[in-house]
Amino acid sequence: MKYLRLATVVLTTLLLTGSSFAQSRSNQMEIFIGGAFPLKPDGIKDVYKVGVSAHLQYVRFISPRFGISLGIASEGFTETDELNDAGIEGELTVSEVGIGLRPYLSSLESNLQFYLFGMATYNAVKATFADDFGGAISSDERKPGVAFGAGIEVPFGSRFNLLFQGLARVIFTDTADGEFERFQFIGLTGGIAF
Numbered sequence: 001m002k003y004l005r006l007a008t009v010v011l012t013t014l015l016l017t018g019s020s021f022a023q024s025r026s027n028q029m030e031i032f033i034g035g036a037f038p039l040k041p042d043g044i045k046d047v048y049k050v051g052v053s054a055h056l057q058y059v060r061f062i063s064p065r066f067g068i069s070l071g072i073a074s075e076g077f078t079e080t081d082e083l084n085d086a087g088i089e090g091e092l093t094v095s096e097v098g099i100g101l102r103p104y105l106s107s108l109e110s111n112l113q114f115y116l117f118g119m120a121t122y123n124a125v126k127a128t129f130a131d132d133f134g135g136a137i138s139s140d141e142r143k144p145g146v147a148f149g150a151g152i153e154v155p156f157g158s159r160f161n162l163l164f165q166g167l168a169r170v171i172f173t174d175t176a177d178g179e180f181e182r183f184q185f186i187g188l189t190g191g192i193a194f
Contacts, residue, residue, distance in 0.1 A: 025064045025108055030057040030163060034189030036075040041181055047090055051077035053187045059102060067102040071119065075169075075185070087132045094171070094183075096121045098147060113153040113161075121145040123171045125183065145171035145183075153193065161193040 032055040038045045057071035077092040100119025106112065123145050130136040151165030171183040 025061045025067075027058070027060045027067075028161070028193040030059065030191055030193045031055070032057075032163065032165070032189040032191030034187060036077070036185050036187045038077070038183075038185045040184040044092065044183065047079050048077040048092060049079075051075050051092070051185075053189055055189060055191070059193075064108050065104040067104075069098075069100045069102050069117065069119065071098050071100070072096065073098075075187070088129065089131075090127070090129045092125070092127045094169075095124045095126075096145070096147075096169075098122070100147070104153075111155065113155075114150070115153060116150050117148065117165075117167075119147040121147055121169070121171075125171060125173065141173060143171050143173050145169060149187075156192075159194060163189075163191045163193055165189055165191075 032053070034053050036051040036053040038048050038051075053073065053075045055071060055073040057069050059067040059069045061067045073094075073096045075094040077090075079090045081088050098119040098121035100117055102115050102117040105114040105116065121144065123143050125141045125143060126139070128136065128138045147167050147169045149165055149167030151163055154162040154164075156162045165188075167187045167189070169185055169187065173181050173183050
């Protein structure tokens with residue numbers, strides 16, 4: 001906990017003072033939307049095939065090739081199926097808040113700007129399963145996680161940029177018997193920065 005507080009203080013200081021060092025890149029808001037594809041655990045992966053992913057991020061540049069991002073995101077998965085003549089519905093929602101780092105691999109003048117990112121996240125994972133006979137199971141967990149990936153930023157006019165990114169998310173959850181487990185999925189998103 002002590003290291004988390006120290007990291008928060010350092011990143012906050014960089015966010016508040018960093019704009020004086022970023023000479024030619026403006027801070028930006030970003031909106032992404034795309035698909036989310038579960039990888040683990042098998043119980044989730046077998047039920048949900050694809051979900052919707054939406055992100056909102058603010059990136060504060062402390063240099064022309066390095067930014068700190070603050071973000072919120074939501075992924076939603078739904079599934080309806082038949083089992084023994086009974087309808088089954090499942091819904092899984094992941095909401096996150098995170099802080100991360102974004103180094104750019106190409107120069108500001110490049111027509112294609114490649115970047116990497118890593119983010120520490122805090123996640124709310126809610127799941128509900130119900131059947132036609134009134135049976136229902138639900139869970140609600142708050143767990144830490146990480147997100148990492150890469151993207152391409154394409155200048156589009158004087159103030160807008162198009163963004164395409166792929167990311168992997170890992171949420172550190174527990175099984176019903178208290179064993180450690182990772183909920184993992186990948187996201188493919190596109191968006192706009194302004």
